Amino acid sequence: IAGITQAPTSQILAAGRRMTLRCTQDMRHNAMYWYRQDLGLGLRLIHYSNTAGTTGKGEVPDGYSVSRANTDDFPLTLASAVPSQTSVYFCASSAGAGDYNEQFFGPGTRLTVL
Amino acid sequence: GQNIDQPTEMTATEGAIVQINCTYQTSGFNGLFWYQQHAGEAPTFLSYNVLDGLEEKGRFSSFLSRSKGYSYLLLKELQMKDSASYLCAVSRGDYKLSFGAGTTVTVRA
Numbered sequence: 001i002a003g004i005t006q007a008p009t010s011q012i013l014a015a016g017r018r019m020t021l022r023c024t025q026d027m028r029h030n031a032m033y034w035y036r037q038d039l040g041l042g043l044r045l046i047h048y049s050n051t052a053g054t055t056g057k058g059e060v061p062d063g064y065s066v067s068r069a070n071t072d073d074f075p076l077t078l079a080s081a082v083p084s085q086t087s088v089y090f091c092a093s094s095a096g097a098g099d100y101n102e103q104f105f106g107p108g109t110r111l112t113v114l
Numbered sequence: 115g116q117n118i119d120q121p122t123e124m125t126a127t128e129g130a131i132v133q134i135n136c137t138y139q140t141s142g143f144n145g146l147f148w149y150q151q152h153a154g155e156a157p158t159f160l161s162y163n164v165l166d167g168l169e170e171k172g173r174f175s176s177f178l179s180r181s182k183g184y185s186y187l188l189l190k191e192l193q194m195k196d197s198a199s200y201l202c203a204v205s206r207g208d209y210k211l212s213f214g215a216g217t218t219v220t221v222r223a
Contacts, residue, residue, distance in 0.1 A: 023117045040122075042201065042215035043157070050209050058210070090156060094209065100164075101205050102147065105156035 002104035003027070006091050012112045014080050015050055021076045021109050022093030031096030032074040033058075033103065034066060036087040044092065052098055081113045116140045120202050125220045126192055126196035134187045134217045136202035137145075144207035148176055148187045151199045151216065161187070189219070197221045 004025045013019050024030065030051045035043040035058075045058030049068040051105040063078045063085060074093075078085055088110050117139040125155055126132040138146070145164035148193055149157035163178035163185060174187040202214040 033210070034158065040215060043203075043213040045210060045212075096209050100145070100148075100162065101209055101211070102159050103211060105158070107156050111170060 004091055004093055004104060006089075006106040006109050008109060009107070010110040010112075012114065013078075014045060015082055015113055016080050019111070021078075021089055021091075021095075021111070023074045023076070023106060024072050025091075025093045025104075025106075026072065027093060027095075028040065028071060029093035029095050029104075030071070031094045031101075032068065032091040033094075034042055034064070034076045035090045036060065036085075037090060037094065037108075040041050046076065046089075048088045075104070081111075083113045085111065086113045116206075116212040118202055118204060118212055120200075122215070123218045123220070125222060128192055128194060128221055128223050130192050132189045132192060133178070134189070134200050134202075134219070134221060136185045136187070136214055138183050138185070138204050138212075138214075140204070140206055140212055142205045142206035142208065143180065143204060146176075146178055146185050147203040147205065147211065148174075148185075148208040149201040149203060149204045151201060153198070157201055171197040192221045194221050194223070 007022045033048045034046040047066040091106040094103045120136045148160040151157040161176035188193040199216040
């Protein structure tokens with residue numbers, strides 16, 4: 001089934017631990033994004049990648065890193081998790097060409113940092 | 115900076131009409147999206163406006179006025195399944211979207 005997958009679905013993590021959230025798309029989209037969604041704040045962009053091999057910082061990048069080794073995968077790493085990183089994380093992708101930029105979202109990862 | 119405002123909550127009765135307003139002030143504009151998000155699920159695309167005017171798609175319509183920095187999403191003949199959050203998002207032309215905080219619509223019988 002075409003689309004975006006994320007893993008894990010949910011995770012409880014001790015503060016200070018390292019964690020990688022996985023994201024894979026099979027739509028051959030050029031651009032990929034990571035958002036966090038918190039109550040009352042909406043979706044906030046953490047990092048993005050316009051094409052394989054390039055990444056950029058979004059609104060709230062501190063404490064997170066990404067890599068884009070190929071078109072399909074865009075993992076998000078928390079080097080040393082803190083409780084304020086408790087959130088729902090969504091990965092998204094878009095064709096990234098032309099003016100129309102509809103983004104398609106994965107099912108999300110619910111992360112709790114204790 | 116980016117500033118996108120929409121009401122936090124709205125309640126309406128099944129079969130009625132609800133209009134969700136969105137105002138924006140952004141650096142760059144390349145279109146406005148509306149997404150629907152049911153509780154615990156991912157956002158899904160509803161509509162896109164880049165030119166002024168009304169776009170109609172079944173029970174849902176979206177309007178844009180670029181000069182006023184204003185859009186609305188109109189939901190007609192409300193159904194219980196329309197209970198969800200509705201997200202307004204502005205495309206700035208650099209592949210990125212800036213999202214409002216979302217409007218939670220509750221449809222009551």
